Amino acid sequence: xxxxIDIIDEDQKKIYSDELTGAYNRRYLFEKIxxxxxxxxxTLVMVDVHRxxxxxxxxxxxxxxxxxxxxxxxxxxxxxxxxxxxxxxxVILNHCDESRAKQAVQRxxxxxxxxxxxxxxxxxxxxxxxxxxDEYDGTENSFMALLDAxxxxxxEEKRLHYTQEGIQTPW
Numbered sequence: 723x724x725x726x727i728d729i730i731d732e733d734q735k736k737i738y739s740d741e742l743t744g745a746y747n748r749r750y751l752f753e754k755i756x757x758x759x760x761x762x763x764x765t766l767v768m769v770d771v772h773r774x775x776x777x778x779x780x781x782x783x784x785x786x787x788x789x790x791x792x793x794x795x796x797x798x799x800x801x802x803x804x805x806x807x808x809x810x811x812x813v814i815l816n817h818c819d820e821s822r823a824k825q826a827v828q829r830x831x832x833x834x835x836x837x838x839x840x841x842x843x844x845x846x847x848x849x850x851x852x853x854x855x856d857e858y859d860g861t862e863n864s865f866m867a868l869l870d871a872x873x874x875x876x877x878e879e880k881r882l883h884y885t886q887e888g889i890q891t892p893w
Contacts, residue, residue: 740809743794763856765823768876769811772847800833851876
């Protein structure tokens, strides 16, 4: 028999996490930061999988789902206890200045380079952008501005990869 607390915890997980990967959603991440009063330094990391649609199209959505789960698992293994992995591959690194952020991003990139695509010898490749702050004011606007900055940093890396491959960026 399950206790009411177990049922509530299970329901909370459903509300705050992605069903497939178990990664936290942005609402949870924002509430966790605000509720914890993080006015100190932390880093937001955004990860984008190269040509993920092509993985789904070529190998099927079941393989794509396995890739998503493997990436989430790998991200969790690449960060410290007390850091958070979110859906759409948003990672929050607590108490993380720029120097530590660069090291963490290198660990993330290295770990993700080993994620294999089932039915193929291929591994996934990703773009990783990050932004570090020590001036977070605890508001949703501040959080959204940081998300935007991390997203822009990720897209800048994506643009550089497209340029290196000689491909016109779609945006």
